[in-house]
Amino acid sequence: MTDLAQPLSGVRVADFSRVLTGPFATMLLGDLGADVIKVEPPGGDDTRGWGPPFQYGHGQVGEGGRESSYFLSVNRNKRSIILDLKAAEGLAAARRIVEGSDILVENFRPGTLERLGLGWDALHAEFPRLIYATITGFGLTGPYRDRAGYDVIAQGMGGMMSYNGDLGGPPLRVGVAVADVFSGALITQAILAALYQREKTGVGVRVDVNLLESVISLGSSQVGRYLATGEVPAPIGNDHRSIVPYGTVRCGDGFVNIAVGNDALWRRFCGALNLTELGTEARFATNEGRVEHREELDVLMLGALSDFTRQEVMDRLDVAGVPCGPVNDLAEVFADPHVQARGVAVTVPHPTLGETTVTSPPWRFGGEALPVRRAPPTPGQHTAEILAELAGTSDDT
Known part of the structure; x- marks a missing residue:
């Protein structure tokens, strides 16, 4: 020591x-x-x-x-x-x-x-x-x-x-x-x-x-949002108020967390998961547009991601360099080879x-x-x- x-x-x-x-x-x-x-x-x-x-x-x-x-x-x-x-x-x-x-x-x-x-x-x-x-x-x-x-x-x-x-x-x-x-x-x-x-x-x-x-x-950004705008934030589940898609998505056999933090990552995300049409739609091309059309995008993504297993989603996104990770219980956490x-x-x-x-x-x-x-x-x-x-x-x- x-x-x-x-x-x-x-x-x-x-x-x-x-x-x-x-x-x-x-x-x-x-x-x-x-x-x-x-x-x-x-x-x-x-x-x-x-x-x-x-x-x-x-x-x-x-x-x-x-x-x-x-x-x-x-x-x-x-x-x-x-x-x-x-x-x-x-x-x-x-x-x-x-x-x-x-x-x-x-x-x-x-x-x-x-x-x-x-x-x-x-x-x-x-x-x-x-x-x-x-x-x-x-x-x-x-x-x-x-x-x-x-x-x-x-x-x-x-x-x-x-x-x-x-x-x-x-x-x-x-x-x-x-x-x-x-x-x-x-x-x-x-x-x-x-x-x-x-x-x-x-x-x-x-x-x-x-x-x-x-x-x-x-409270950081939640408090900052209120102090800047007077808007009282409401619950939004696992989603992010200012970034889309960012949070938990459902796959064919479970859940994966994704963090598509910019427009370049969005294009790579769509390419990795065969979401070509979503990737070319003008309303989803920028993060501001994706936030505005959050509910529509969630419905379209849910249908597309149901074709993949959790592991398939993570493998494809890892190759594309898109941040992602499984939703683990504690048994899975301590069995993880990295941990x-x-x-x-x-x-x-x-x-x-x-x-x-x-x-x-x-x-x-x-x-x-x-x-x-x-x-x-x-x-x-x-x-x-x-x-x-x-x-x-x-x-x-």
Whole structure:
């Protein structure tokens, strides 16, 4: 393992977050080489109980303990310590962890850590180099400041559910917690920028993101369309509002996603699939015309594509250089030879499960994959180890 594969080696993170947004962010920091100390309450992170499904040790129900797949998905490359912050001893240990840390990450409701003496103002005065990262549902100011934040609430309030789904259908939540995950990615970016800034100033800063504004930001072109025109976007299924054809098309035996992003690709698309007449029609010659005549084109394409299997469509479009891909379920994703060649699924030893499989960190540094150094921890797995480090009786590991 080279230094490139551990760019945050030597950086310590005091992780007071739980559930998804904060744990996703601290997992990314751990992937980058930081020593992430996950501070859990006596009952553990809530997501340890979010199941089924659970993974059981030794392959048998009830043997060797169990872990929820939800927890396992966002907690690799961390150490766990159990602390009761309502008890003087637990709070004192938490302060010692913070004292030795570069970054604190938390996603409590505003005011919670302040009441424990672990708020930004108190800690910044005592540890001026500390970077303090806060994730909330709605921000640190405003009428909704004290509301609890959950992904589905943010997706609804941020407009995303209004333009997601099928034309004429009900509001639809995106099938993964995008508000949580995107907020976690955004706070990670802010933390890394704050680390860089600290190198120049010597002083840490508080950074914060919230789920609502993250969802609004994620709306990108949908939000831009509204701000530019006042037009409220409606659901349009898998199609694209400004590019045609772009999205999911039905073949004789399944579905393929296509991305015909310009007029040259359109001509190649038609040539590859024997759509000569469509390719020569003036009303479809430009993207603007195809958007205007979207419904007519969909009907004509559907009839033509029904003559081909999914694989035939992809083979023909690949040869023509037209971007395309199958609509895979997750079994197909992880059976894909490219996904396997990239090592996206990594099996690691686990203290109670024997082993578990997690996804790999999503970056390469200098062409080198970042390692999964630690399996997601069991509750308090490293409590004794970390307390010994705090007492100065063992080397930092």
